[in-house]
Amino acid sequence: MISRAQRILFFTMLIAAVTMAAILIRLRERAQDRLYRAQSAMPLVEPVEAPPTAITLLIPNDADGSLLESQRSLPLPQDENARARIILTTLLSAYREPHSTHPMGGASLAPGTETPGVDEVFLMPVPQSKQGKMAVVNFSPSFGQMHPSGIEPETLTLLSIIGTLHANLPDIAQVRFLVDGRQADTLAGHADLTRVYVASDSAMGGGQ
């Protein structure tokens, strides 16, 4: 026989549990709404009214292991991170141009798939130094898979990126590479991505 007091306690606890569940569901919905609103407020489109700026690209030449200088002109945002990302996206697009001297693999890309490349570039102060900045380049996960495997093509890609960043943003003194936000051993099986690369005028020479 269940006493009256126990029945009252049971129903009270049941009502409390249902109420708490409803409140939690509602709070979760509100948090999700806030996240969506924050994402849609991020500037995704580059300012088209900005005047075109001349940039220098260092495009690798696989035939002789050198870097060829190429000038482009395009509108760039004020933010340095976004500026660096657009410069690198332009550089990687140059790799995929017809008759490129440093072709990328891309034939197996599914239709509608986003072209693999640089997801983000972050600029931060060089650790334990008051001069220069470190650029952290975050490759998309598929970039390494699509990149030709070999010491020469991978080394030239890294030298090209480091040289192009330093040529257009001279404050950049060091460059570090990530893949999908994490440290990776190599780009496509060869070039070491675990180390920090020094960006300097002399490092832009590429192959000897």
Added chain:
Amino acid sequence: MHWISRAGMSALFLALTAASAQDAPQAVQIPQQSPANPPHLPAAVSTPAVPRFMVVIDAAHGGNETGARISDHLLEKDLTLSLSIRLRSILSAHGIGVVTTRESDANVPATTRAELADRSAAAACILIHATTTGSGVHIYTSSLAPSTATRFMPWQTAQAGYVTQSLKLASEIDSALAHAEIPVTLGRTALQPMDSFTCPSVAVEIAPLAANSSTKAKALDDAGYQRTLLDALTAALDEWRNDWRQQP
């Protein structure tokens, strides 16, 4: 058949005796031995042990790490293993000691490869790679800044103490390949396990030979091209055997 007369034999013996007496730099005086005064033997002169000329061949990749896809039926890991075994045989025939980091299709970790190379105290470490881009042979040395080799070196940058010698070894290989009319691209790179090697180290990356005015195009699986490459590498290491002890 030639016969020498007794008089001739005597004259020849005297002439040889006189010649050997003249050639001897110093006459050796044998002390008179007596039981109370035992002979005083000269102190043994310690001669430094001459290190053996040893070469480490590192066939890149292996196992599930396939490396570059050279063609539909050829992977980089298989090509490097094949070239490594053939180069080992040729070098052994030339009297050069060889240590290989792998002899089968196994995935050998970079640390194990570096341990093998560092334990063998080799005079040269050759890393064999292959790629489909470019033309000829790409010769890469470590991009680490040169430093003085010490007994204890940081694992990740141990090659820094050998960069100067590695550049000279790369120059020897460059000369041998140029002699074989194979185009060469020289460069510096960050490559594991090469940066952990404590020996003069060069990464030799083999690419197809593009056609030009003097040569025909040759694929990576061309037997003649491979033979020329291996002969050039052997010639370079033979030359390095004469030079490596003179290095600082």
